[in-house]
Amino acid sequence: MERFSELMRLRRSMRKFTDEEVAAEDVAQLLKSALMSPSSKGKHAWHFVVVDDKAMLEKLALCKAQGADFLAGAPLAVVVVGDPEASDVWIEDASVASTVLLYQAEDLGLGACWIQVRERYTDEGEPADNIVRYLLGIPEPLRVVSIVAIGHKGMERKPFNEERLLWDKVHVDKF
Secondary structure, rough: OHHHHHHHOOOOOOOOOOOOOOOOOHHHHHHHHHOOOOHHHHHHOOEEEOOHHHHHHHHHHHOOOOOOOHHHHOOEEEOOOOOOOOOOHHHHHHHHHHHHHHHHHHHOOOOOEEEEOOOEEEEOEHHHHHHHHHHHHOOOOEEEEEEEEEEEOOOOOOOOHHHOOOOHHHOOOOO
């Protein structure tokens, strides 16, 4: 089956979106996939906050010094939150769920881009996590790992060029 291989090749970070809203059934499929994402020991140490309010997306786009501004032009975001009390690998679980969202978006013909929030800061040194949690009312001890911006693709991106694969990063039997 080559379907996943094709998704891997085609999925590229999309930072420009059209104004078209994401259909409700596509949002539901994105969330179903995120909820089915693998989690350590079945702890499901994540939560998802769906944001489609334009004013809130614009506020979230200012959560860190750089790399989130394009969120203001996205019609949808899924904020991926980890629960440190549910699992010692909450970061990994939330990261896997974020990745699942990226590939499900591509499978639906949508564009998406991961915005790193954990361990990112504003120019003033305020943790981006604090800003996002405040804006969305996310309680302690939960932590924001990422925001996945999602929408209809606003630009063309070439598929991944397999000639750029870093085979020297692969080691067999020992480093």
